[in-house]
Amino acid sequence: ITKIGVFTSGGDSPGMNAAIRAVVRTCAYHNKECIAIHRGYQGMIEGDFEDMNARSVKAIINRGGTILRSARSLEFKTPEGRAKAYNNLKEANIEALVAIGGDGTFTGAMIFSQEYNIPIVGIPGTIDNDIKGTTYTLGYDTALNTVVDAIDKIRDTASSHDRLFFIEVMGRDVGHIALNAGIGAGAEEILIPEENLGLDRLLESLEKSRRSGKTSSIVIVAEGDNIGKNVFELKDYVNEHLPFYDVRVSVLGHMQRGGSPTCFDRVLASRMGVKAVESLLDGKSGYMVGLLQDKMCLTPLDQAIKGHTEIDRELLRVSDIMSV
Ligand code: ATP
Numbered sequence: 001i002t003k004i005g006v007f008t009s010g011g012d013s014p015g016m017n018a019a020i021r022a023v024v025r026t027c028a029y030h031n032k033e034c035i036a037i038h039r040g041y042q043g044m045i046e047g048d049f050e051d052m053n054a055r056s057v058k059a060i061i062n063r064g065g066t067i068l069r070s071a072r073s074l075e076f077k078t079p080e081g082r083a084k085a086y087n088n089l090k091e092a093n094i095e096a097l098v099a100i101g102g103d104g105t106f107t108g109a110m111i112f113s114q115e116y117n118i119p120i121v122g123i124p125g126t127i128d129n130d131i132k133g134t135t136y137t138l139g140y141d142t143a144l145n146t147v148v149d150a151i152d153k154i155r156d157t158a159s160s161h162d163r164l165f166f167i168e169v170m171g172r173d174v175g176h177i178a179l180n181a182g183i184g185a186g187a188e189e190i191l192i193p194e195e196n197l198g199l200d201r202l203l204e205s206l207e208k209s210r211r212s213g214k215t216s217s218i219v220i221v222a223e224g225d226n227i228g229k230n231v232f233e234l235k236d237y238v239n240e241h242l243p244f245y246d247v248r249v250s251v252l253g254h255m256q257r258g259g260s261p262t263c264f265d266r267v268l269a270s271r272m273g274v275k276a277v278e279s280l281l282d283g284k285s286g287y288m289v290g291l292l293q294d295k296m297c298l299t300p301l302d303q304a305i306k307g308h309t310e311i312d313r314e315l316l317r318v319s320d321i322m323s324v
């Protein structure tokens with residue numbers, strides 16, 4: 001292999017730039033050429049390429065988002081779209097790829113690499129932490145810190161006004177952000193997709209915390225909570241049943257995906273970038289790099305995308321005990 005392409009795809013996450021930097025510099029270290037592909041698979045189809053060298057990635061380790069930009073490409077889901085992408089790669093002499101993204105990106109990578117026999121290694125970049133084969137995905141730690149910081153600020157205003165806040169955080173299928181940020185920010189209750197607390201228990205818990213002398217409360221709700229109501233419906237429901245509470249809603253939204261990556265994510269990105277390039281140079285293909293028991297390792301892409309990582313039940317208990 002003499003030339004490696006790198007791209008970011010799907011939802012962006014903090015740390016993607018640090019990973020791009022690591023891929024580009026590891027190529028330079030091993031005297032390989034590196035080509036950046038802009039806008040993910042769509043840029044591959046359109047031949048939107050750029051030659052990179054060690055200096056092209058200066059001053060990006062601290063930046064959120066992705067300098068290569070990201071895109072969702074419907075065309076890449078068609079054989080015709082993938083044929084165009086392959087022809088462009090071939091013309092540019094790109095022989096292997098590092099794909100930075102989530103499970104959709106890896107699904108595309110698997111199909112493409114099998115169809116055209118092009119080596120691909122993936123780096124899991126998503127704030128949701130919902131990919132098997134790594135304890136932490138890139139951007140998750142930053143998102144957690146962003147969410148905790150936001151909840152702290154909301155708590156300041158909640159306690160000044162004796163309010164109950166429902167705060168919606170990202171997590172359509174998994175509750176990692178909600179559970180960890182909720183514990184970290186001292187939330188009273190945490191509603192996640194993996195568990196159904198039940199409306200009665202929620203009311204009971206809020207009443208109990210009121211009786212115990214709490215004047216304000218924070219409830220964290222993952223987007224995909226399992227209680228059957230979204231944050232606004234929860235607000236109405238609680239307003240109706242516990243009229244003594246002044247209930248407010250805050251949806252944190254896309255700010256959770258932005259911001260400068262934490263040191264943890266920068267180090268993780270650097271390790272993952274090195275591992276991805278060196279795995280390709282070792283002749284590996286169809287793997288995702290990940291961190292397991294603090295060691296870099298490889299997991300076959302099909303296993304990485306097969307299932308979500310499970311919630312740690314111990315954390316549920318800790319959260320329960322903390323809201324005594
Ligand atoms: P996020 O964490 O934001 O969900 P993701 O990588 O899962 O990130 P997706 O939009 O699901 O984001 O996927 C990114 C891109 O991967 C899609 O726009 C599409 O181009 C490609 N892709 C996804 N699934 C397939 C598929 N079955 N076949 C070919 N390409 C695919």
